[in-house]
Amino acid sequence: MISLDYKLNFQPEKADQIPQLHARVADRMYNLFTSNGGLYIKIGQAIGANSPFLPRPMQDKFARLFDDAPQIPYSDVLSVFRSEFGRPPAGPDGIFDVFEHEAVASASVAQVHRAKLKSGEWVAVKIQKPDVTKQIEWDLGAFRMVMWIFENWMFDLPVYFTVGAFFLVQVKGHLREELDFVQEAQNARVTAQFIAAEPRLAGKVHIPKVYPEYSTKRVLTAEWIDGVRLSDRVAIRTLMGEEKQAALSSTSRNYPSLEGVRLKGGVKSIMQTMVELFSAQMFSWGWVHCDPHPGNIIIRPHPSKPKYPQLVLLDHGLYVRVKESFRREYATLWRGLLAADWDAIERVAMLWGIGTPDLFASATLMRPVRYGKKSRAGNGNENGSEHAEELNQYEQSIRMKAKLKRFLLDTDKMPKELIFLGRNMRIVQGNNQVLGSPVNRIKITGYWASASLTTSTNLAWTERAKEYWHYLVFRGIMLSIDLAFWTSKVRQWIRHMLGKSSIGFEDELERTMRGFAKSTLGIDVASGAFEG
Structure with a gap:
């Protein structure tokens, strides 16, 4: 149809x-x-x-x-437990002392119930929904067929890569891992080890402990965490002492264990930790959590420092491990973007089969990037002075199609990991934006990218010295981005003092990105569309 x-x-x-x-x-x-x-x-x-x-x-x-x-009924939950353990979740011969029938959360492939171990600890029990594994192979087959028809018969667009590759090349394999809760438990352990070894994150980030004796491929049991989900913005700001008094009563009702608790550091400390965590994943570890949406992040008082916040990362079913060569290329791209090194940007773009480095740079930074010279890749203003918003809907769509085909010159060269990393980056940006842009996300990410190049393996001493020199130069260049960020913060503060709605740094980037998309591509981007 x-x-x-x-x-x-x-x-x-x-x-x-x-x-x-x-x-x-x-x-x-x-x-x-x-x-x-x-x-x-x-x-x-x-x-x-x-x-x-x-x-x-x-x-x-x-x-x-x-x-x-929607939740599956308790009868289905009981069936899964009998299949996996040979006994029910609770009761005289049950696994747990208490098992709440009503799920606390339900997602596409699983749902989570609260339970109590016979030793007294409260745990979160994640249960895979029946028949998911049977359906997936058929669903992927149908999806692959439709994408192939769209590309080859219907629309002459590289949709098989832009959407199909996301599932068929990467997610198909990862979905099997995501449906294997034993693998998810292993992912959680690996992430915890990385965090413990990084001084800038150790203690600030927590990965819930998994109970392997109560876990199988279809049931995962982990420690229960009392805290505030990042998606609850009012409660987060209240917990961090940055919300008005009127919001306190409703927040206390939703989180009775945190009533009266006010943590130090403000939302800035939360976002600083979050941006550093995902920068470390991309540029230092090459081990990237692919779904950092606000519902998968909980903020709680630090167990050993109760006046300070601790970030708890949930849902470790889907990770992407990237190669050392890709990490270096991605870090080089980020450093080139922020240092206006057009040669480095073009070099990486062409290596990845991308024909329009300016559009690629804009999509990576989530802010408009325009070349100061005509690109050797042929992405100069071949359309003259005509702006996309001056065209009708049909002409805009045709122009967009042409740009997409120029953008993806060689889909075989483009690293499929970019799709996951791009989504990760957009969600982290959205998390920062909805909290009022308390940190300079671009600067933090840029520092991690540039610093990671100095610690790359298999570098000769001359190459390492060169990378350190580039890093020092880069830190100097970052002063201009700092200036833009603090100028934005001053404007935000002045507007707040005058009783006007304040606009954060990420809001300004979104506004310019929306204008860029409208004038360049003819896309009418909705307000708040980049909020993750």
């Missing part, structure tokens, strides 16, 4: 009807994904992660597609 609708109605003479066409398609896709559930929810989330670059109706629709699926 989608294909026929576009084939019949995406025509020059029907340009004024294209917004209604996009709206119909968005409704069909959303209803398809939500009614089927499981993997379909994940496909929708992959689309939603890139929704700022889709037609406005799809932005509006897929912004609401969160991982909040």
